[in-house]
Amino acid sequence: MEIVESFESTNPREIEDFRLKYLGKKGLVAGFFKSISQISPQARKPIGQLINKLKKEVFQKVKRLETQSKFDSSEPKVDDVSRPGFPISSGNRHPIAIVKNRMIEIFSTIGFGLSEGPEIEDDWHNFSALNFPKHHPARDMQDTFYLQQPCGHLLRTHTSTVQVRHMETHKPPIRIISPGRVFRSETITARSHCLFHQIEGLYIDKKVSFADLKQTIHYFCEALFKNSKMRLRPSYFPFTEPSAEVDIYWGLETQADYRITKGTGWLEIMGCGMVDPNVLENCGIDSNEYSGYAFGLGIERIAMLLFQIEDIRLFYENDIRFLSQFKATL
């Protein structure tokens, strides 16, 4: 026969009150044990057994009620609505995607649309249409991955291929950027990899000048690096004339600045120039009527600068301890 009262509930607070009433420090069971010394020694044993029975029954009952209350949802739960919610862990973007998306965002605010092209290309789109002479060293087997099938095809070595494809299929005005993967037969080191990402930009219209190019690059540097100190150095690319390389002023504040700028404070970030009239003609655009500029930059290089990453190989290892550090707050 049970000796404990016939209490039933699925309300956690009521169950806890019930438990405390009997088993709490100042509860009934503790009280009974305390007063046991006041009764005659002969009666102590049966009374003690009775108190222990009561203690055990209450304990078992509380356990049963607690288990029932967990499963019974009909009873309204006493919930603390101010308690923080359960954290939902969502993934985050790859640092290359963060930088790429930011660049797309910056150029889209000044009217550049997106255009993409295939990673497997032919000689025409990767080299010939871009004014590379037949024996240019970049065509070398050592730099370019040539495919056996289909014969004459290759993995694009730069995103300038998309310029050609876009001009072949669109009439000016053209204002596009083209992000994508490119491939070069390079030894893999902390600074170079055989697969990396570029963004290409192209603007073709009537009377586009070098000043327009400079202003666009200036705007881009200001937006991405919060730094508008830049310079253009004369350079050479087969597909632009004149051609230039863009440096931004990084500064010489820390030892790392000395290392990455080789003690100059300046960092090269992209190539650019006025599209060579030969390229326009190769793509069916009248070079007497139209002119334009193009630019191209490596995304890894920029991501390494912005996130202070010293080894390019980290981007491709997919180590979650590395990838989870980057937040899209550029």
Ligand code: DAH
């Ligand atoms: N295609 C060049 C490269 O892979 C980058 C480049 C330089 C693109 C100058 C351009 C340009 O459009 O005008 O290194």
